[in-house]
Amino acid sequence: MSKEQHDYYSIEQDTPDFRTILDRYLKYWSWFVICVGVAMILATIYLTFKKSTYMAIATIIIEDEKGKGASVDTGFADLSLLSGISTSSIENELGLLRSKRLMNNAVKNLELNIEYFSTNGFVKKEYYKNSPFIIRTALLDEDLLRKAVQLEENSFVINYLNKDEVELVFNNDKESIINKIGDVVELDYVQFFIELNKNEADNIDDDDTLKSVEVVISEIAKVATSLESSLVAGLVDENSTMIELTLVNYIPAKAKDILNQLIFEYNQEAIEDKDLIARNTAFFIDERLAIINSELDSVETGKEQFKETNLLTDIDTESELIVKNVSDYNNQQQKISTELELTTSLINHLKRNKSSLLPTNMGIEDSGTNSLIQEFNSNVLERNRLLKSASEQNPMVIGLNNQIDQIRENVMESLSRMQYNLNIKKNNLDRQSGVLATQISNVPAQERAYRGIERQQNIKEALYLFLLQKREENSLSLAASAPKAKLVDQAYSLAKPVSPNSKIVLLVAFLMGLFIPFLVINSISLLNNKVTDTDQVKKLSRDLQILGELPHILPNQSSVIEPNVRTVLSESFNILASSAQHFVENTNSEGASKCIFITSSLKGEGKTFTSVNLGITLASEGNKVIVIGGDLRNPQLHRYQKNADSRIGLSTYLNDTSLIVQDYIRDTDLHNNLKFMYTGAIPNNPIELLKKSKLGGMFQELKKEFDYIIVDTAPVLQLADTFVLNKYADLTLYMLRASVTKKSFVGMVEEIEKSKKLKNLVLVLNDVKLKDSSYGYGYDYGS
Structure with missing residues (x-):
């Protein structure tokens, strides 16, 4: 590759390709659709069941007592003993308005520690001032109430029987009593009596939803603490004593009453x-x-x-x-x-x-x-x-x-x-x-x-x-x-709820639906240390040439090409064979026999699979082809031929001087033009056998008889066998397997290519899934 070509190639690699980036995610479009759909459904469910909160607002001015002429402090102004008590700093007044004591007093006077809920429906609905029943406490023991809250015994259900009687149900329907309206009910922590709400009394007989109410009695301090967290008090302007109070609550009327009561308690x-x-x-x-x-x-x-x-x-x-x-x-x-x-x-x-x-x-x-x-x-x-x-x-x-x-x-x-x-x-x-x-x-x-x-x-x-x-x-x-x-x-409530904001919730859900698959895809990509496609290999090494890629074989598909049958697998090997032929024709004289070596980093990356199918493809074009099992340590070639005698092959030829090479060539039922030379028995000294001069004579003899010699060799990162054999190669196909070969191995292959340890090294990416392919394997190749 010339310097100009290398520089142009570098610019092309570094230039962002929006279409490439988009295609990367469009492959997973179904993920995005599913995640967005699920997120929108969950958001809709959330908005359906999430109770809306409303904001109440009140504004007051803190009077400056120095200017009052008829106050307690200025009654004796003629003697100037005390002309008036100055107002505390405004920060102190804000702190007082937010104090627990004022909130406790407001909760106690409004009886907010007693809550009423509807027992109908999936989501509890709180009654505020519209409960058909009203609890009037005569005595409340805070210590015993605290224990009842811990034991979850601070609630009971009131069932309407008639205008004079109600049924009280305790401990999840385990206990119940009949009580007359107005009679005192004594529990461990409280004494109370029940009144009918005059505003709702006429509706009880006609509305079944009002006939059963759950009453929850809570600690005043805890209710006050909960309300205090939603109270905000601040100055309207830094140069004035005007204070704005805001409170957020599920019930607008309750929020307004709390603010008004707080102002009353403060005064x-x-x-x-x-x-x-x-x-x-x-x-x-x-x-x-x-x-x-x-x-x-x-x-x-x-x-x-x-x-x-x-x-x-x-x-x-x-x-x-x-x-x-x-x-x-x-x-x-x-x-x-x-x-x-x-x-x-x-x-x-x-x-x-x-x-x-x-x-x-x-x-x-x-x-x-x-x-x-x-x-x-x-x-x-x-x-x-x-x-x-x-x-x-x-x-x-x-x-x-x-x-x-x-x-x-x-x-x-x-x-x-x-x-x-x-x-x-x-x-x-x-x-x-x-x-x-x-x-x-x-x-x-x-x-x-x-x-x-x-x-x-x-x-x-x-x-x-x-x-x-x-x-x-x-x-x-x-x-x-x-x-x-x-x-x-005076306290007033905003018409629209402050939470939840349906538009924001749906927008966040939509964005989360897009972000989650995006995050998963990128996380998988970042955590994955295996090569996946040719584009990734190109980014890892700009000096290595990729000759082709082979598709992933599904479990119901054959791993061996059938002659005259058009499949994705056969078309990919046609492309690979054409590229290989073009490459070796530029390095060898026309008409000379070509020797193609196939190797990889580790076993299991598709050397034998590629050797056999490449041999079938070349044989189908009318070439005489022989595939040699050159991996003397882990022979696999015999698995592609039924009843193959794997004991006789390359190793036995190199050890035996009595037979000629033709005695070790075997026919196959894969194609008439395709022959096999099996590996033979596994020797004790593979390197010594491969160094014999007899091996060179074997290749000379085979070149006279075959157009293509394909050698299935040992993996180079585990064994040195391939380096010994490779001097006879015209082309070396280095196999990478998608989702198997580590990315770091590409750098090792690049070092091998630079050191010229393997002749005319090119890459072939195996087991590429259709959606990751750069060669258009998505087309329908029918037979």
Whole structure:
């Protein structure tokens, strides 16, 4: 092969041939049709029995409580103790909406742990709000229910008998009782009574499908966990507090009810938190009112006793002019005393109740202290909320406790600093009082004492009235608690189911039907280490020439060609014979006898089969042909001739000097022009026999008598016999057998050809199935 031819051949091999690739898979078109059909049938069955799921959607806005003017937290805004509790981060609110506690409460209040199913039909149909019977639980033991679930004893069937009685069937029809509607039924884990659904009661007598209902009672926690996995809560926009809630369920109405109940539970919990702060504030106010009332009674009693003792009447009129100049001082002293009293009270309250909520809006003017109190209350509320579903050892609870302790210390420090500053102001006012005292030194001692008592009375009265006012404001705030989540869109359900999507399921089934045979075909091809067709052999070796291929023989077909009978086998050997003749004519002089050797890598690849049928084909063309059994170790040629004497043949000729070669040639009943020389007895020294010069003389004698000499030789990868014999060959047919010869052997054959160990080596692919053939064996060759 020239360089130009080799380069052109390489380009042709490397260029993808779409038609070749398509033909490779079209051979298995029935696989694709069957797999696609089965996949589509399975998809249709899946869509028929798979329950559709629907999505419910609700939208809420989390109210910012800082902007509310009538809330619990802003009731005392005039004193700026606590101007409002800031909303928790939106991530925390999303986490709360997705919490197990809220879902558990929703399941419990909606009684979703009790499910009703129709007993008719192949697929169970769940009743929701349209069950003819309703179970009302009076007592439910979760621990015993858990055991019943494990034993699969948490369900029973209600059979309708009449308007007054039903039959309850337990344990798969093993036990049953008759129960009157409305009477209590006691099971190990639950006590309940049965009611008729008013909306379905009139249909029970007319509709037999409603007369039997299966009831399943499940654990609330497990039902909540199942629903929680299908709940999604997320922000509509990153810059807003609008939250969209979605829930997927088999029943649209149930999904909507769950979302609405979740929003209700969320608001209810927020209202309870606000009420808790208001109640703690009311408790503090009532406590202080009791103390101030007692002190006020004591001051008024002292004032009365002072007047009686000193025989005073209208002391105000007498002292009016004297004390007019100090009225401003008194006002300041009253204000400072009030703030000091409130600060002291808050410090005492914080010492007695280290982890309780602090009262709000009590008249402290320091904004930093107000912020600390606000942060302290927020953390206490968050810890109390966590303690509902977690223990004291929970890391988040421990963290919040540490934060609360730190903030409490900061509040104490801030209040102490305020107390210290107020005492300084009070001392300054007292020093000013001393200066003013010299100005009124002439005022009778009774007047000074009386003014002191009256001043204390005014302070106590002002504080008492202030606390009464705040108690009323706190009561109004408690009564007017508003929900935290404002409902934007009440839960609604999408009309189309979200799953399963029939178009996608059918498309996936169709693609899987195509992919599975494609995968199997390619997997078989990748895992198969045997040659299958000529195209594959060409890819494995570009230097080896393929002379022809032979078809697979079915069990009911003859492995020997019958003269004048046209079959696929006979036509394939006609092609092979024509190619072989053309090849040897280019290497030998015209009219000379041709010697064709047939070998293979291993035994069982069709050497003898090819030798015999090639001999018949050449003989049918009028040539004189002899087939020699050249495999001295595993003779097979005698099997193609009845009553053949396999003991006499090539081996005996090479060992015996008394007979000539013609004495070893045998006629055959396969064709008149075809002769056999059998292998003979298996010798002990095959290589030594084949090296005898007598063998060369034998071929010279046979060439004078026969047009073609075909030698069935030993396999080359197991024995060296063929290499010894091959010097007499004009053409070497190297047999490859489809699905038998390993791909790696093609490379070995290529090395043999390059080293010229076998003369004029060409390949013949044997046992090729019709669908893998490159020679058009699919045509109908009739006899």
